[in-house]
Every structure is written in structure tokens, then in C-alpha cells.
Amino acid sequence: MGDAVSVQGLHRAFGPVVAVAGATWSAPSGAVTAVLGPNGAGKTTTLECVVGLQRPDGGTVRVLGADPWRSSAAHRARVGVMLQDGGLPTTARPLRLLAHLASLHQHPRDVSALATRLGIDGFARTTVRRMSGGQRQRVALAAALVGAPEVALLDEPTAGLDPHARREVWDLVREEADAGTCVVLTTHSFEEAERLADRVVVLAAGVVVADGTLAEVRGDRPLEDVYFELTERAPR
């Protein structure tokens, strides 16, 4: 299958601080692409350019063939997004919020099945304000997937989750990719990348220092060793 996400020579700076300095990588449909990198490597900025929340200063970004910065409603319906800050209204209860987000789509997923799958019905009466970090993460992930997207862009989807919830999220993400979705996620977890990712992109100081299948990037060594070697060499 072709690349659902294509990033070519992406540049993005905030005043004098260059967040992304000419990154080129792509992500195919039907696979999980993990974007790794130290804090400040440009992962979130890159993802936000792919989402369409930030306008690149240079280079091109294409998602399902379209420029996300000028995205239409039809395009946004095909792309599910989980942001690092969650973006959930603090007074909302999860099922009503998910039902509302589902109503913005023509053919959404079954909200109660998705909520059950992610264990959200266990805290259905809790408002976002009173949820734990892990509970919020699960609701934010459900919000990203409720529209049955063709591309799922997930910024640190398992940060703060306990091992059981993390396993459940991994299984769900795997199923999404196996069903044909292009999943792009950022992570700090080597375990997550090794167990879940088909492709790995490593960013350091705003540039891509590795891009390939998991096997290509790590060879016969643990990903962790390769990662430290790659990111320590990168300019800071």
C-alpha cells in the first residue's frame, strides 16, 4: 500500500528555536509507525504539522494526499487525532463526550463497544476533571478512534498507563493497523516500539537519524542501544 503520511523536508521554527530542521519520513497504511526521540527532538511539532495544527515553515506534508493545514471536513473525518494534552473538556463525562464526537461522523464506531474495550465504562460517571491521568489517556484515545479513521495520529498514547491498560491499548492499536489503518504514534518506550511498531522513525535535534522497518533500524541489537548511539551523535 502507498504512504498515507508523507513528510518531505519539514522545517518548523519558533523564533530562534528550530524544532524541526528538514525532516523527511513517511508512514504506510496498514502499519504502526513509531516516532522516537529525546524530549525536544521535534516529535510533537512534527505530529502537529501532520495533524494540521501547525503550519510548516518549509517542506511539504501530505496526509492521504492532502495538505493537512488546509484540511476539509471530509479530510478530517478520515484522520483521528490524540493530542498530548488530551484536549478533553474538564466538565465532560466520557460516554456523552464520545457520543458527541461520534455524531460528527457519518459512520462512527460503536461508542459503547469502544468504551468497554478501553475500560471506560468503569468510570463512566466521572468527569474529566476528576479522572486519573491514565483514565484521561484512554478517553483521548477513544476520541481519536471513534470516527473509524484511516489515519490515526497518536501523541504518546500510553504515557501514564498501567501495564494492563497499556497492553489493551497495544492490542487495539495493532488491530487498527491490521485492519488497514495507518497508525503513527510518538513514544519514549523502547518496549512499545519493539512490540508494536512495524516502522521506526528516530528524530534527534529536529532531524531524522533513522527511518525504516524495525528490523532495519535495530539490526540484531536491542533498539535501546541503537537509539542511544543515534541520538547521542546528533547535534544539540
Next chain:
Amino acid sequence: MSAPAPAGRRIRAQAAYETRTLLSNGEQLLVSVVLPALALVGLTLSSVPSLGPGRRVDVATAGVLALAVVSTAFTGQAIAAGFDRRSGVLRLLGTTPLGRSGLVAGKALSVLAVLAVQVLVLGGLGLALGWHPAPSGWLPALVSVVLGATAFVALALLLAGTVRAEAVLALANLAWVLLLGLGVLVPTGELPRGLRTLARALPSGALGDALRTSLVQGGWPWAAWAVLLAWAVAAGLAAVRWFRWSG
């Protein structure tokens, strides 16, 4: 292929969601309905402050309806948008099929829905207290409410989109109290001379006077409408220019 719901349905869904959220928020209900209702009863039953010519209950009801517009279109919207901006809600909704334009349209529709509820409740209370609105005043009153709501929503978004959420909360409540005394409840003609000109140039005084002219005299308040339109355009342009979607 994943597809969005039709645009009209998306906007109605957002408006219904926001309206339910606003009406189930106790603090918002206090500012939107309870305090204006108390003001209406208090102004009608007492003899101070002076409300100028016209039956007291008629002048008071028109002023309280102006207060309802300020509460919902300005205070409520500013605080909601300020906190939604800080928690990333505006950003996230911008990535859904709703988008930014749908979000703004949904909010506008929700303000009108809440205003309709306020007019029913406060108007009903006014009628019970003996309010007789001028029969020819409904059309200019409707124009006044829509113009006033537009100006105050634009001001709310300008505030919510440019300062921190806590500051929005403080400033929106402070402005509500200050505007209250600048021509919303009390006709600008009854204010001290120095304040009168200022109040008439502010959207608060313009909206209060517009509703009083409409509902008490059945007149068409062209000058007040011009003031409201100027505020709506200026604040709208400023909000488009300076509104930041992320906190």
C-alpha cells in the same frame, strides 16, 4: 471510507452539546438566570435606583433582558472558551470534522438557544410582575438582542483567546459587575452626566438603551444599534487577528 456528518448536523450537534453543558453548569445558571431574576424582582419591587420615565416594571424587564445577553454572550462564553482553550479542547475540536468554523457556528447557535431559554424564564417572570412590552417593540428588540449578542460574543472571544484562563475568569466577572452599572439595568439617561456619554458608547449602555427603546416605547434605536455594530465589527476583527487557539 470515513466520512463526516453533513455540516448542518455537525453544527447542530455542537450547539446542542454546548447548550446542555451551559445549562447544567450551576455557576453559569446563577449568572444567566438566578441573578437576573433577583435583579428583576428587586428593581420592580423597590423604588431605587431611579429608572427614569416609563412604568418601572417595563424598564426593569428590558434592562434585565440586556443583562441576560451580557451574562450568556459575554461572561459565559468568555469563561467557557478560556478554559477550553487552556485544556486543548479548541485544538482537538479543530481536528475533528467540526473544524474551527463549525465550532464558532455551534457556539453562536448555542448562545441563541440559551438566550431563548432566558427570554422565556425572565420574560415570564416579568409578565407575572405586570410587564407590558410595547406590541410594536418585538422586532427592534430581536434586532437589539442579536446585535448585542454578536458584539458581546466577539468581545468574549477576544478576551478568551488572548489572556490566561484564570485572568479570563477574573476579568469576565469584573466586567459583568462594572457593565451592570454602566447602562445595562439603569437607563444611561439616569446616570451622572460624566458617566452618561461613556455608558452610551459602551456596548452595555447601547444594548440596555436599545432594549428599553424597543420594549418600553416600541421605537427603533438606530444610534444604539450603530454603537453595537461598531463594537461587533471592531471586536470581531480583533478576535480574528489575535485569537490564539492553544493556551
